[in-house]
Amino acid sequence: MRCLLLACLLLGSAQGWALDRFQVEDYTLPNGLQVLLKPGSERGHVAIRLVVGVGLDDFPCTDKELPHLLEHLLFSGIDASGEGGLEERMQALGGEWNAYTSNADTTFVIEAPARNQRKVLDLLLSLLTHTRLDDKALASAKRVVEREDGGHYSHLQRWLDRQDLGHKASNQLAVELGLKCTERAEVSHLTLARLEQVRKDWYAPNNMSLIVVGELDRLLPAYLERTYGALEPVEPSEHPQLPQMQGHAAAARSLIRGWVGQSAQLHWLFPEPVLEQQHSETFDLLKDYLDWALYRQLRLEHELSYGPWSDREVFGGVGFLSLNADLERDDLDEARQVVEQLRTHLLKDGLDPAAFARLKQAAIDRQAWAVQGNSALADYYWSALGDLDDGRFSDPAKALRAVTLAQANQALRQLLEQPGYLRIEKPLLSDEQVLWLLGGLLILALLGGLGAGLLRRRTS
Numbered sequence: 001m002r003c004l005l006l007a008c009l010l011l012g013s014a015q016g017w018a019l020d021r022f023q024v025e026d027y028t029l030p031n032g033l034q035v036l037l038k039p040g041s042e043r044g045h046v047a048i049r050l051v052v053g054v055g056l057d058d059f060p061c062t063d064k065e066l067p068h069l070l071e072h073l074l075f076s077g078i079d080a081s082g083e084g085g086l087e088e089r090m091q092a093l094g095g096e097w098n099a100y101t102s103n104a105d106t107t108f109v110i111e112a113p114a115r116n117q118r119k120v121l122d123l124l125l126s127l128l129t130h131t132r133l134d135d136k137a138l139a140s141a142k143r144v145v146e147r148e149d150g151g152h153y154s155h156l157q158r159w160l161d162r163q164d165l166g167h168k169a170s171n172q173l174a175v176e177l178g179l180k181c182t183e184r185a186e187v188s189h190l191t192l193a194r195l196e197q198v199r200k201d202w203y204a205p206n207n208m209s210l211i212v213v214g215e216l217d218r219l220l221p222a223y224l225e226r227t228y229g230a231l232e233p234v235e236p237s238e239h240p241q242l243p244q245m246q247g248h249a250a251a252a253r254s255l256i257r258g259w260v261g262q263s264a265q266l267h268w269l270f271p272e273p274v275l276e277q278q279h280s281e282t283f284d285l286l287k288d289y290l291d292w293a294l295y296r297q298l299r300l301e302h303e304l305s306y307g308p309w310s311d312r313e314v315f316g317g318v319g320f321l322s323l324n325a326d327l328e329r330d331d332l333d334e335a336r337q338v339v340e341q342l343r344t345h346l347l348k349d350g351l352d353p354a355a356f357a358r359l360k361q362a363a364i365d366r367q368a369w370a371v372q373g374n375s376a377l378a379d380y381y382w383s384a385l386g387d388l389d390d391g392r393f394s395d396p397a398k399a400l401r402a403v404t405l406a407q408a409n410q411a412l413r414q415l416l417e418q419p420g421y422l423r424i425e426k427p428l429l430s431d432e433q434v435l436w437l438l439g440g441l442l443i444l445a446l447l448g449g450l451g452a453g454l455l456r457r458r459t460s
Helices: 002-012 014-019 066-073 082-092 114-130 135-148 155-162 169-176 192-202 220-226 279-301 329-349 353-366 373-383 396-401 405-416 431-459
Strands: 025-028 034-039 045-052 096-101 106-113 208-214 252-256 263-271 309-315 318-328 421-426
Touching: 034 220, 034 373, 045 114, 045 373, 066 096, 066 106, 066 135, 066 192, 082 114, 106 114, 114 208, 114 220, 135 192, 169 252, 169 263, 169 309, 169 318, 169 421, 208 373, 263 329, 279 309, 279 318, 279 329, 279 353, 279 396, 279 405, 318 329, 329 405, 329 421, 353 396, 353 405
Parallel strands: 034 208, 252 421
Antiparallel strands: 025 034, 045 106, 045 208, 096 106, 263 318, 263 421, 309 318
C-alpha cells in the first residue's frame, strides 16, 4: 500500500513538485536504506547517486586508501567476463557510470535512460553484492589507484613530503597543525581480507543513501523495496573523531616550488572561528567580499596580481579562509604590504555596507540558476544530505538573507584578529640568480683554465 501511495504521489503531483527543488520524497526502507526520489525537468533521463557513508577520514594515515581501493575493485567484474563485461552491460543499457571516494563518503554516480532505470539499478546492485574480489583484480586496482595518486611514491617524493616540500601551501600548513597525514598513503600492503572487512562493515543498507532524480518509473518505489530492501543491515560502525589542531605551525614560511622562475604565490591562511548561526553562509559571503577587496587592491589599484582570490578549505575538523595572489617574484614585498594594509583597514572600519549588500544580493540571485538539470540536482542532494529534514532541504537563499552586516562584521573581526599563517611559494632561484650563478661558474672555469695554463708553463 505504501508503494502505491508513493507512486500516486510521484505521478499526480510531479509537475508542481518538480518546480520546488527543495522538496523531495524521502523515506527509509525497513533495512535502513535512505531513499530520496525527485521528478526532474529533463525527460527520458535519470541521474542516480548511491552514497555509502565511508570515506578516507574513517581510516588512519597508513590505511586511508582502503575505501578508494575498494571502490575501484568493485568494478572488476561480477562474472567470468570481468571488468570489460561489466562495462559492456552498462553500455547496452545506454548508461554511463563512475565512482568517487572523498574524505566523508564513497559515491557511485550513474546517468541512464529513464526506460532502463530499473535494469541499471539491478546492475548496480549486482556490483555491490556479487563482485568477486581476487588477487588478480586487486593487483590491477592497486596500479590504477597508484596512478591516480600521482604514480609510484618514490623515495625522493617521500623525503620531500617529510621536509614539507611536497605539499601545496594549505596542505603543508595542515600537516604542521596535525590535521593531515605527512606522507601519501600507499596501497601495496593492503590485503583482500582488509578490503572484504571494509565491505562487510560499511557497505550495508543502513549506511547508504540512494538518490534518483529524473523521469521516475511509476513502479520504482515497489522495485526498490523488493530488491534493495532485501539487503542485510549491519551493526553501524563508529566514525572516528575528526582531528583538531594539535601541532605548532610557523607564523611565516617560504616554500620552494620548482627550481627556476620569476613567479610566486602569496597565501595568508586564517582558521575560521565557529559561529552559532549561519556559519557556512556567513563565511561564503565574507569570501565573496574578500574576493572583491583583493581584486580592487591587488589588481585595480596596484596592478600586482591579475587574479587574486580568497578560498575556503576544510582539513580534519577545522575550516580555513585564505587570502591568495599570483605574483611576480619581485612584487612579493609590495603585495604583502598591500594585503596587510587591507587586513588593518577591515579590522578598523569593517565591511563597506553598500558593497556587502550588493554582493549579498548577487549571492542570493545566483541561487535561482545554481542547480539546473537532473544531474546537477542529484549532485546537489548528494552534497546537502545533512540538511535534509522531513523531506525538505533548507533553502540557501533564505539562509543568506538571514546574515546581517553586524553578523558578518563580527565574524570578520574574529577571523582577522588572529595572526594567521603566511606562506610564500616560489622557485628556488630567480632568472637573475641563475644568470649570476652561470656567470660565476664561467668566471671560475676561466680562472681555473688560466691557473692550469700558468702551472704548465712553470713546470715546463
